[in-house]
Ligand SMILES: [Zn+2]
């Protein structure tokens with residue numbers, strides 16, 4: 393079963409989505425190939441070895457990057473010698489991640505049959521030193537393909553969205569997806585969340601790609617989330633502890 397853990401789909405000749413549909417998180421990772429190197433946006437849960445999948449898709453050197461340093465996006469980082477991170481989440485890579493290993497293992501095992509190759513007793517939250525620290529507006533040059541870093545805090549302090557100018561693809565991580573959005577942890581910031589959604593609203597993507605759940609997200613979805621958060625803000629509800637708000641196929645927990 394370990395071999396079938398990932399579902400790989402081709403978006404275009406140089407872009408792939410690698411999904412973990414067998415887990416309730418339904419995490420998506422994206423491989424963006426340039427003429428010189430490839431960028432792997434998020435490395436998933438770490439239940440199965442994503443490196444074995446990506447080397448079937450590219451022969452270029454691969455740099456890993458996470459939309460943010462949460463356990464479900466950095467699970468496969470250990471397989472890559474080079475990875476980049478936003479400076480505002482550096483402390484989560486050196487022993488200060490706020491969740492315990494037991495809690496993460498509980499979330500990894502809940503609601504899913506783990507592959508026989510996965511031994512949670514050996515699970516360790518990834519820790520390491522990034523080969524490069526990123527800031528808002530930085531670019532990652534892949535060769536005939538330039539990826540712009542958009543610092544989008546709110547779900548987490550160093551959350552990043554990625555703008556692929558060549559294809560007009562916007563990778564939105566945990567800031568925007570269909571399902572329950574989380575802005576309730578102590579490390580979240582509901583006001584920053586709105587500002588980040590407003591920031592990505594300035595872009596006109598041909599397609600948006602989330603880090604979880606359905607890949608079928610119309611580009612107008614960003615404006616819907618923005619309008620809903622602005623309305624909550626007008627009612628002074630865009631703050632921690634105000635509860636859960638439902639909007640059909642998405643909701644937000646504050
Ligand atoms: Zn997250």
Ligand SMILES: [Zn+2]
Pocket residue numbers: 462464465566603604
């Ligand atoms: Zn996530």
